[in-house]
Amino acid sequence: MGRFIFRRILGLIPTMFLIITLSFFLIRLAPGGPFSSEKKVTPEVMQNLLKKYHMDEPLFKQYLRYMGDVLRGELGPSFKNKDYSVNELIAVSLPNSLILGVTSLALALLFGIAVGVVSALNQNSAADYTAMSAAVIGISVPLFVVGPVFMLVFAMKLLWLPASGWITGRAGLKTLIMPAVTLAFPYFAYIARLSRASILEILRSDYIRTARAKGLKQSAVIWRHVLKGALLPVVSYLGPAFAGIVTGSVVVEQIFLVPGLGNFFVKSALNRDYTLIMGTVIVYSFILIVMNLIVDIIYGLLDPRISYK
Helix, strand or coil: CCCHHHHHHHHHHHHHHHHHHHHHHHHHHHHCCCCCCCCCCCCHHHHHHHHCCCCCCCCCHHHHHHHHHHHHCCCCCCCCCCCCCCHHHHHHHHHHHHHHHHHEEEEEEEEHHHHHHHHHHHHCHHHHHHHHHHHHHHHHHCHHHHHHHHHHHHHHHCCCCCCCCCCCCCCCCHHHHHHHHHHHHHHHHHHHHHHHHHHHHHCCCCCHHHHHHHCCCCCHHHHHHHHHHHHHHHHHHHHHHHHHHCHHHHHHHHHHHCHHHHHHHHHHHHHCCCCHHHHHHHHHHHHHHHHHHHHHHHHHHHHHCCCCC
């Protein structure tokens, strides 16, 4: 296992190198630029702007300069947020996105598995149909619809929760509830369906029939035997789910005014802020790769049939 983890960590280097390289050239080749939306300036002023950010140099030289900065941990200055570097903007906003993402994934995992277990143990019952109907709604309805509906009901009609803000404000943790539930909703639906299907398959296995024939209680069969095998598809889903839930928080952060990384991701794309776009791409890519590595490790711990050599 140790050698496998070491090899995977080494594999991060060429993967990240390829992502950074492709992103750098694709962004530079796209129409427009960081100064396209600026008011009309003289050619001399524009030339000075390009020189300040080394954009007057050949493209390959810009690439080598940027790679050197990345290797030193420097992601460069933001073109639009002129008083801040990309490192500073990410350091301020990423923790907020991670708090929202981890909370949402924990809710989705907890309630998704619970609903999947209940549905599988009560197959074709009213509870099963109700739970799977909720899951279908969660998969089908987009976040930009779910969020405003929650806001209308719980903030404006019932006045239970604040409509927007963040945990650092006066409302405190209450501001986390609606964004976290909104973001968790589609992932809860996927996990519930995955859990139900996997548990139904495991329940029909020979070793489960043997466990029941030995006189084990239903609770012992479920907790000791069924869940361990049934969670494998869910664990496989968690890697891309975590990355998706962090990157997918862009919409939710915009709706509930959460000061997360998604806000900068949207603005940097609209403003052609090259360095900030690259910084967010690097962060999101790194999260996805690391989470996939963690999932592979957990997968091997859950399933003894898997051996990493």
